[in-house]
Amino acid sequence: QVQLVQSGAxxxxxxxxxxxxxxxxxxxxxxxxxxxxxxATGQGLEWMGWMNPNSGNTGYAQKFQGRxxxxxxxxxxxxxxxxxxxxSEDTAVYYCARARVKGGFGELAPYYxxxxxxxxxxx
Amino acid sequence: QSVLTQPPSASGTPGQRVTISCSGSSxxxxxxxxxxxxQLPGTAPKLLIYRNNQRPxxxxxxxxxSKSGTSASLAISGLRSEDEADYYCAAWDDSLSGQVFGTGxxxxxx
Numbered sequence: 323q324v325q326l327v328q329s330g331a332x333x334x335x336x337x338x339x340x341x342x343x344x345x346x347x348x349x350x351x352x353x354x355x356x357x358x359x360x361x362a363t364g365q366g367l368e369w370m371g372w373m374n375p376n377s378g379n380t381g382y383a384q385k386f387q388g389r390x391x392x393x394x395x396x397x398x399x400x401x402x403x404x405x406x407x408x409x410s411e412d413t414a415v416y417y418c419a420r421a422r423v424k425g426g427f428g429e430l431a432p433y434y435x436x437x438x439x440x441x442x443x444x445x
Numbered sequence: 446q447s448v449l450t451q452p453p454s455a456s457g458t459p460g461q462r463v464t465i466s467c468s469g470s471s472x473x474x475x476x477x478x479x480x481x482x483x484q485l486p487g488t489a490p491k492l493l494i495y496r497n498n499q500r501p502x503x504x505x506x507x508x509x510x511s512k513s514g515t516s517a518s519l520a521i522s523g524l525r526s527e528d529e530a531d532y533y534c535a536a537w538d539d540s541l542s543g544q545v546f547g548t549g550x551x552x553x554x555x
Contacts, residue, residue, distance in 0.1 A: 357544065359546075366447060366533065366546060366547075366548055366549040367482075367484075367490065367533055367535075367546040367549070368546065369535075369543055369544040369545065369546060371543075372544070381542060381543065383541075383543045384541065384543070417489055417490075419489075422492070422495055422501075427477075427537045427542075428477045428478050428537050429478070430537060430544060431478070431480040431492075431495065431535050431536075431537070431544060432482075432490070432492070433492050433495070433501070435489035435490060435491075436489065437489060438489055
């Protein structure tokens, strides 16, 4: 079965960076796009961007451009999301989520989700 | 800020039908598929509806989706206590070149 297992909770100081990992299993990692979505406590879902694990191509939400980097290591079927220049407003649960099928952007929406990684930014 | 607008709350008694709306624009709902998610407290979202009105296997047929123009709706019929959750719509936005989520609707079973 498809599984996405994310790295553990992180506590970071303002200005630092955080790198969250997402290890995929149960399918061919390079065949399906990966989204990253975050959710602050009590708030809604916020899409951060996507990555094609085969080509490494990425697309980032305008809000995060310049601060987020999505990468992958195909040899271990793992995707990464790094967010820099952290501020308190970045405190949230970060999810990786796989697209349902291969297809265009209209099919990118998440289907399988990781368990989430809590990132806390505090001085 | 979300570009897809949902009512903040909806409620019903067990067995009733509840409908949640999702209002967007020509660049998102008007030209792309709509998805619906259910999020129970403390858990990751779960896909309920894809391609406007399709259910993944395992999702009860009590959940149904529809789309008309730049708006979409999720209907829950035969409301059950376990349906108490937050619900989000989503779609690709051609103008933003990104996925957008709705503001979210909290469903309460009275």
